[in-house]
Amino acid sequence: MTEPSEVPGALSHVKVLDLSRVLAGPWATQILGDLGAEVYKIERPGSGDETRAWGPPFVSGPDGTQADAAYYLCANRNKKSLTVDFTTEEGRQIVRDLAAGADVVIENFKVGGLAARGLDYESLRGVNPRLIYCSITGFGQTGPYAARPGYDFLIQAMSGLMSLTGGRDGQPGAGPLKTGVAISDILTGLYATVAILAALAHRERTGEGQYIDLALYDVQVACLANQAMNYLVGGDVPPRMGNAHPNIAPYEEFPTADGQMIIAVGNDGQFARLAAELGHPEWAEEDRFASNGARVVHREALGTLMRAVLGTGSTAQWLQRLERAQVPCGPVNTLDAVFADPQVRARGMQFQLSRGEGTTVAQVASPLRLSRSPVRYERAPPTLGEHTRAVLREVLGLAPERIDDLAARGVI
Numbered sequence: 001m002t003e004p005s006e007v008p009g010a011l012s013h014v015k016v017l018d019l020s021r022v023l024a025g026p027w028a029t030q031i032l033g034d035l036g037a038e039v040y041k042i043e044r045p046g047s048g049d050e051t052r053a054w055g056p057p058f059v060s061g062p063d064g065t066q067a068d069a070a071y072y073l074c075a076n077r078n079k080k081s082l083t084v085d086f087t088t089e090e091g092r093q094i095v096r097d098l099a100a101g102a103d104v105v106i107e108n109f110k111v112g113g114l115a116a117r118g119l120d121y122e123s124l125r126g127v128n129p130r131l132i133y134c135s136i137t138g139f140g141q142t143g144p145y146a147a148r149p150g151y152d153f154l155i156q157a158m159s160g161l162m163s164l165t166g167g168r169d170g171q172p173g174a175g176p177l178k179t180g181v182a183i184s185d186i187l188t189g190l191y192a193t194v195a196i197l198a199a200l201a202h203r204e205r206t207g208e209g210q211y212i213d214l215a216l217y218d219v220q221v222a223c224l225a226n227q228a229m230n231y232l233v234g235g236d237v238p239p240r241m242g243n244a245h246p247n248i249a250p251y252e253e254f255p256t257a258d259g260q261m262i263i264a265v266g267n268d269g270q271f272a273r274l275a276a277e278l279g280h281p282e283w284a285e286e287d288r289f290a291s292n293g294a295r296v297v298h299r300e301a302l303g304t305l306m307r308a309v310l311g312t313g314s315t316a317q318w319l320q321r322l323e324r325a326q327v328p329c330g331p332v333n334t335l336d337a338v339f340a341d342p343q344v345r346a347r348g349m350q351f352q353l354s355r356g357e358g359t360t361v362a363q364v365a366s367p368l369r370l371s372r373s374p375v376r377y378e379r380a381p382p383t384l385g386e387h388t389r390a391v392l393r394e395v396l397g398l399a400p401e402r403i404d405d406l407a408a409r410g411v412i
Contacts, residue, residue, distance in 0.1 A: 009036015010373040014200065017098050018042065018079065019107035019119070021049040023152070023182055024136050024216065026075040027189025029106055032196065033078030034366045034375040040098060040391060041076065041382070045083040045410060048384040049076070062357045073361050073381045075189075077353060080379070080387035083412055090411045092117055097396050100127045104196055108136040111146050121211045131209040132199040134192055140215035150216050152182035159184070159220035164227055166240045176240065184220045191219050249295040250274070253332065254307055256315045263306075264328040268292065273325045278309045353380035388412050 014037040018029040026041075026049070033039040043049055055069030085091040096119070099105055105124060107114060114120045121133040135141065138150010156162050156178045166177035195212045203209060221228070227238050230246060238246055243262075245251035250271075253260050265271045268291060272284035283289045283305070288298040295302055310318060315331060322329040333341065339350050352360045366375045392398045392412070406412045 007373050009034075009376050010370065012036035012038075014038070014104065015102045016040065016104045016106065017095070017102040019095070019105065019109070019114070020136065021108065022051055023075055023185040024188040024192065025106050025108045026051075027186055028134075028136075028192035028196070029079065030075050030077060031189070031193045031366070031368075032104070033379075034368065034377070036373070036376060037078075037104075039079040040102075040387075040395075041079040041081050042084050042086070042095060042098075043081055043384060045085050045385070045412060048081070048083065051075070052384065059359065059361055062359055067359070068381065068383070074364070076381035077363060077377060078379050079382060080391055081382035081385055082388045082391050083385035084388075085411050086117060086119065088411050090406065092119060094392070094396070094412070095119055096124065096127060098391075099124045099131065101395070102128065102131065103200070104132045104134065106134040106136070106192065106196070110149065111137055111141055125209060129209055130203060130207065132196060132203065132212070133209070134196055134212040134214060136188060136192060136214045136216070138215065139217045141213045145217070152184045152216070153178055155184040155216045155220050159217060160224060160227075161220055164224075164238055164240060167242050168240055171242065174240070184216050187223050188214060188216050188219045244299065247296065248292060249299040250302060250306060252303075254303075254310045256310050256318055257313055259315045260332050261310075261315045261318060262330050262332060263322070264330075266328065270327055271295070274322065274327045277321050277325045277327065278306065280305070280309070351377070353377055355380040355383060356386050357383060385412070 011032055014032065016029055016032050016037050016039045018025065018039055018041045020026055020029065021043070029037075029039050029041070041049075047053070049072060051072040052068045054071040057070045058066045059068055059070065059073065061067040084094050086095050099119075105121075107119075112120075115123070121131075121135070124133060125131050137146070138155065139145035139148055156165075157176070161184070162176035162178055165179065167174040192212070192214050195214060199210050199212060226247060230236075230238055243252040248264075248266060251264050251266075253262050263274065265274055268284070271289070271292075272281070275281050275283040275289075283302075287294060289295050289302055319329055319331065331337070338344055344350070347365075349365045351363055351365055353363050354360050361380055363377070363380075365377075368375050389403055392403050392406075393400065398406075403412070
């Protein structure tokens with residue numbers, strides 16, 4: 001039997017031309033690259049992807065000088081970097097030639113931005129009818145906001161996510177908050193990956209390429225999940241609830257004698273075990289608390305009772321007791337604690353990759369665990385233009401003299 005490590009990546013037959021930058025598009029192409037796809041990242045000569053400069057912190061180059069920002073390193077492994085100025089006709093032709101042999105193009109320019117350069121879907125499918133072309137914008141290709149720029153922070157606010165995130169009105173520090181990571185960008189990258197995989201499956205059956213119109217705004221509205229349905233079904237606008245859950249109780253953070261902990265009870269059996277560990281098994285029989293629906297209605301009274309008990313012991317003591325009773329609970333970790341956590345270490349979620357110039361960079365592992373075609377970490381996030389000459393020579397067949405000329409004139 002062939003061992004999984006000997007099997008090519010699930011997408012090793014797929015070539016991706018990545019015209020995106022910052023986070024949503026690069027997040028998607030990194031996932032495709034982890035799954036084995038050959039990804040050509042096209043960047044602006046001289047500066048490249050904006051996130052290369054989004055620091056500190058920065059990693060150091062081989063001579064100890066400042067190199068790329070950590071932000072860039074989070075979304076660009078398993079790619080080859082080519083610097084191409086496609087404001088020039090020769091640069092545009094390089095992109096067209098690469099697209100002619102690609103399976104997927106992904107870009108996040110403003111609506112119409114690439115059409116003026118002949119690099120939009122309609123233009124490129126003329127040279128490659130099987131092409132899958134994914135456009136990521138803030139608001140999509142249609143609608144009254146289509147021409148607007150879209151940034152994660154803006155999308156979190158407009159989508160309603162920030163109206164659901166933050167302290168309750170009347171509490172200290174109350175007000176809308178964005179999440180601690182650019183979640184709208186990340187979710188859009190994930191949806192882009194799903195759409196591209198679906199388009200590849202469709203092409204396998206029909207031979208047809210297709211266009212994917214993906215908007216951050218659409219994605220974040222779709223990902224309001226139960227909160228959106230609470231509003232559509234109930235008609236009430238959900239308020240900010242801090243760390244409490246609108247549909248489950250108890251499901252929030254609680255203070256202990258030396259800190260805070262999370263208790264996330266998902267059913268009545270778990271609540272009965274929690275009540276017993278807190279020394280009040282009778283709570284599970286009270287009409288106010290016997291069912292989840294009743295607990296949601298009486299969450300304030302329940303919270304007051306629980307806080308009085310939990311404040312008598314340390315976080316570690318309560319975690320030990322509640323975990324033993326199989327009550328879902330956990331600490332509120334800072335990132336140093338996360339990467340020291342034995343579960344995170346056991347799952348290999350942190351590792352190192354060597355860059356072409358000899359330095360090493362830290363990476364966070366993919367969560368995808370495939371038994372027969374596991375993800376691979378073939379390349380660290382590339383230095384700017386690291387693979388330009390090799391790809392132009394090996395993929396497009398350009399002679400060294402021609403490549404030298406393009407470099408001398410700033411096309412590459």
